[in-house]
Amino acid sequence: MDYLNNKFDVIVVGAGHAGCEAALACAKLGVKVLLCTLNVENIALQPCNPAVGGPAKSTLVREIDALGGVMGEVTDATYLQLKILNSSKGPAVRALRAQSDKAEYSRYMRNLIESNPNIYLKQCCITELLTDNGQITGAIDEFGIEYKARAVVLTTGTSLEGRIFVGLRSYSAGRLGEKAAIGLSDSLHKLGIETKKLKTGTPARVDKRTIDYSKMEIQPGDDELNFFSFKPDRPVRKTYPCYLTRTTEETHNIIRANLDKSPMYQGLIHGVGPRYCPSIEDKIVRFASNPSHHIFIEPEGLGTYETYIQGFSTSLPADVQVRMIRSLPGLENAHIIKPAYAVEYDYVPAVQTTHSLMSKKIKGLFFGGQINGTSGYEEAAAQGLIAGINAYNYLNSSEMLELSRSSSYTGTLIDDLVTKDIQDPYRMLTSRSEYRLLLRQDNADERLTPIGHKIGLIDDAQFDRFNKKQQMIADEQIRLENLKISATDEINNILSKYEEHIDRGIRASELLKRPNISYKILKEIDNSTFELNISKDVYEQVEVLIKYDGYIKRQQEQVDNAGKLEKFRIPDNIDYSKIEHISSETKEKLEKIKPKTLAQASRIGGVKPADISILMVMLDRGTVARK
Numbered sequence: 001m002d003y004l005n006n007k008f009d010v011i012v013v014g015a016g017h018a019g020c021e022a023a024l025a026c027a028k029l030g031v032k033v034l035l036c037t038l039n040v041e042n043i044a045l046q047p048c049n050p051a052v053g054g055p056a057k058s059t060l061v062r063e064i065d066a067l068g069g070v071m072g073e074v075t076d077a078t079y080l081q082l083k084i085l086n087s088s089k090g091p092a093v094r095a096l097r098a099q100s101d102k103a104e105y106s107r108y109m110r111n112l113i114e115s116n117p118n119i120y121l122k123q124c125c126i127t128e129l130l131t132d133n134g135q136i137t138g139a140i141d142e143f144g145i146e147y148k149a150r151a152v153v154l155t156t157g158t159s160l161e162g163r164i165f166v167g168l169r170s171y172s173a174g175r176l177g178e179k180a181a182i183g184l185s186d187s188l189h190k191l192g193i194e195t196k197k198l199k200t201g202t203p204a205r206v207d208k209r210t211i212d213y214s215k216m217e218i219q220p221g222d223d224e225l226n227f228f229s230f231k232p233d234r235p236v237r238k239t240y241p242c243y244l245t246r247t248t249e250e251t252h253n254i255i256r257a258n259l260d261k262s263p264m265y266q267g268l269i270h271g272v273g274p275r276y277c278p279s280i281e282d283k284i285v286r287f288a289s290n291p292s293h294h295i296f297i298e299p300e301g302l303g304t305y306e307t308y309i310q311g312f313s314t315s316l317p318a319d320v321q322v323r324m325i326r327s328l329p330g331l332e333n334a335h336i337i338k339p340a341y342a343v344e345y346d347y348v349p350a351v352q353t354t355h356s357l358m359s360k361k362i363k364g365l366f367f368g369g370q371i372n373g374t375s376g377y378e379e380a381a382a383q384g385l386i387a388g389i390n391a392y393n394y395l396n397s398s399e400m401l402e403l404s405r406s407s408s409y410t411g412t413l414i415d416d417l418v419t420k421d422i423q424d425p426y427r428m429l430t431s432r433s434e435y436r437l438l439l440r441q442d443n444a445d446e447r448l449t450p451i452g453h454k455i456g457l458i459d460d461a462q463f464d465r466f467n468k469k470q471q472m473i474a475d476e477q478i479r480l481e482n483l484k485i486s487a488t489d490e491i492n493n494i495l496s497k498y499e500e501h502i503d504r505g506i507r508a509s510e511l512l513k514r515p516n517i518s519y520k521i522l523k524e525i526d527n528s529t530f531e532l533n534i535s536k537d538v539y540e541q542v543e544v545l546i547k548y549d550g551y552i553k554r555q556q557e558q559v560d561n562a563g564k565l566e567k568f569r570i571p572d573n574i575d576y577s578k579i580e581h582i583s584s585e586t587k588e589k590l591e592k593i594k595p596k597t598l599a600q601a602s603r604i605g606g607v608k609p610a611d612i613s614i615l616m617v618m619l620d621r622g623t624v625a626r627k
C-alpha cells in the first residue's frame with residue numbers, strides 16, 4: 001500500500017485529454033498512477049469546441065483507439081451528432097466528426113479513471129519536480145507534499161503560467177474559472193528545460209433560449225452513423241443539428257472600430273496564436289475583402305443551454321463582444337453566458353524531447369499534449385497515450401514505442417514536434433503527411449492494432465475480431481478479382497442509372513475501379529455479392545483498396561525508397577562542431593535536435609540536402625568525430 005506513503009510508479013500531471021490517456025494506459029498495463037489535476041470536476045474538459053474529429057484529427061482518434069486508448073470510445077458514448085466530412089472526396093481526406101455532449105464526455109472519462117483501481121486521483125497543483133542525478137524521482141505540490149515516482153508525465157495544457165485576456169483586462173488563469181499553474185515552469189528552468197509562450201482563444205457561449213434558429217441554416221448530422229472506435233457495441237443515440245449563420249457588414253464594422261482594444265493588436269500578448277484557428281478579428285483584418293464569414297452555432301450538451309459560437313473566437317472586450325454577437329442573424333437578442341477570451345501560456349518546445357516523448361535532459365520525465373506546443377484534443381490524446389506507454393516502458397526498461405511517419409499520423413505529429421522548431425500551436429492536417437493515402441481513418445486498425453496488442457492495451461477478444469476482419473477483407477478482394485460480371489441488358493440497365501455501361505464481361509474488381517461504381521452498386525447488380533451481406537467496415541475497406549490500388553502502391557514505393565535514409569542511424573555522441581563544410585547554423589540545429597536518422601536530419605528546417613550528403617559520406621566512412 002505504497003500510496004499511504006505517497007509512493008507511486010508514475011505521476012501524471014494533468015487530467016485533460018493527454019493526461020487521461022497517459023494515466024489509463026499506465027494503469028491498464030498494471031502500474032500505480034498518481035493523477036494530479038487542478039480541478040477534479042474538469043476531467044477531460046473540452047474548454048473550446050465541444051467536438052472531436054474532423055480532417056486528420058479523426059485519423060488520430062482512430063489510431064488512439066487501435067493502440068488501445070479511450071478517446072474513440074468516450075466520443076462514441078457521448079455524441080450529439082456524427083458526420084462524415086468530405087464524403088464526396090477521396091479516402092485520404094474523408095473524416096468523421098462528432099459534436100460532443102461536453103458534460104457527459106467529461107463524466108464518462110471521470111468514470112473510466114475512477115473505476116480503475118490503479119489510478120489515484122488527486123486535486124492539487126504540482127509546483128516542483130524532484131530529480132536525482134539527471135533522473136526524475138517525484139514531484140511536490142503547492143502544499144509542500146512530496147510524491148515519489150520513477151516516471152512523471154507532464155500534460156499541463158494551457159495552465160502553465162497561464163494568463164487570460166478579455167480586451168485589455170488580464171488575470172492569472174489557465175482556463176476560464178480555473179487557476180493557473182504557477183511554479184512548475186521555474187522548476188523546469190532550474191533543470192535546464194526551456195519554456196516559451198503560445199496563445200489560443202475561444203468564443204463566447206450563448207444561452208440557447210435567446211437564439212432565433214429560424215434565421216439560420218440547419219446543419220444536420222448523418223442518418224447512417226459511423227463511429228470512431230473499432231470495438232463493437234457502439235451506442236446509437238438521438239442526434240441534434242447544428243446551425244449556420246454569417247457575419248454581417250455591421251459585425252465587421254464593430255470589430256474594425258474596436259481593434260485598438262484588442263490585447264493582440266496592442267502587443268499585450270506575445271505568444272503566437274493558432275494559424276489554422278484564427279480569431280474573428282484576425283480573419284477580418286487578414287481577409288479584408290471577404291464580406292462575410294461562416295459562423296456555426298453548436299449545442300454544448302443536453303443538460304445545458306450553453307451554445308458554442310464556432311468561428312467567432314476573440315479577445316476583444318466583453319461589451320464589444322455583446323455588440324458583435326448581436327450583429328449576427330438569429331443572435332440579435334443573444335444573452336452571453338460566458339465571454340470569449342484568449343489565454344497565453346508556457347509550453348516546452350518538443351525539440352527537447354525524443355520520439356518517445358521523454359526529456360533529453362531528465363530521464364523518466366515525459367511530456368504530452370498542449371505542453372509540447374500543439375493545439376487540439378486529438379493531438380493531445382495521441383501524445384498522452386504514447387507518453388503513458390513509454391513511461392511504462394521506461395519503468396520496465398523495455399524498448400520505447402516510437403512510431404514512424406509512415407505508420408501513422410501520431411508518428412508524423414511527434415516527428416514534426418521533436419524535429420521542427422514549432423512557431424505556432426501545431427494542429428494535425430492531412431497535408432502534414434507525405435503518406436496520407438496510406439494513413440487513412442479507415443485503416444488505422446490495420447496499421448496499429450497489432451502494436452496495441454503487443455503492448456498489452458488491446459485485449460485478445462478485440463485482436464481476434466481484428467484478425468477476422470482482416471481475413472474477410474483479403475477474402476473479399478480475391479473473390480472480386482475472380483468474379484465475372486456479364487454484359488447483359490439487365491445489368492446495363494442498372495449501370496446506366498450511374499452513367500456506366502459494359503460491352504463485354506468484366507471482373508467485378510475492374511468494375512469497382514470505375515469512379516461512379518461503389519460496392520453498394522455492385523450489390524445491386526450481382527446477387528452473390530448481395531447475398532454475402534458483408535459488413536460496412538469490411539466492404540468500405542475493400543472498395544478503397546481496389547479503387548485506389550495504383551495510388552496506394554505508388555505511395556508504398558515512396559515509403560520503401562525513403563526507408564534508406566530512415567534506416568541510416570546517427571549515433572547520439574556525434575560532435576557536430578567538428579564537421580567541416582556545413583554551416584554553423586546547421587551544426588547548432590543538429591546538436592540541439594540530435595536526429596536519430598539521416599531522414600530525421602533532412603526534415604530539420606534549414607538543413608540542406610548538401611549537408612545530408614556530407615553527413616552520409618562521413619558516417620559511411622566512419623570519419624565523424626565523436627564526443
Ligand SMILES: Cc1cc2nc3c(=O)[nH]c(=O)nc-3n(C[C@H](O)[C@H](O)[C@H](O)COP(=O)(O)OP(=O)(O)OC[C@H]3O[C@@H](n4cnc5c(N)ncnc54)[C@H](O)[C@@H]3O)c2cc1C
Pocket residue numbers: 013014015016017018019036037038039042043044045046047048049124125126127155156157158159160174175181182184200201202274277341342343368369370371374375376377380381
Ligand atoms: C481558451 C482555449 C481555447 C482553445 N482553442 C482551441 C482551438 O481553437 N482549437 C483546438 O483544437 N484546441 C483548442 N484549445 C485547446 C484544447 O483545449 C487543448 O489542446 C487540449 O485540451 C489540450 O489537452 P491537454 O491534455 O494537453 O491539456 P488540457 O486539456 O488543457 O488539460 C490540462 C490539465 O492539466 C492540469 N494541470 C495543469 N497544470 C497542473 C499542475 N501544475 N498540477 C496539476 N495539474 C495541472 C489541468 O488542471 C488540466 O487537467 C483551446 C483551449 C483553451 C483553454
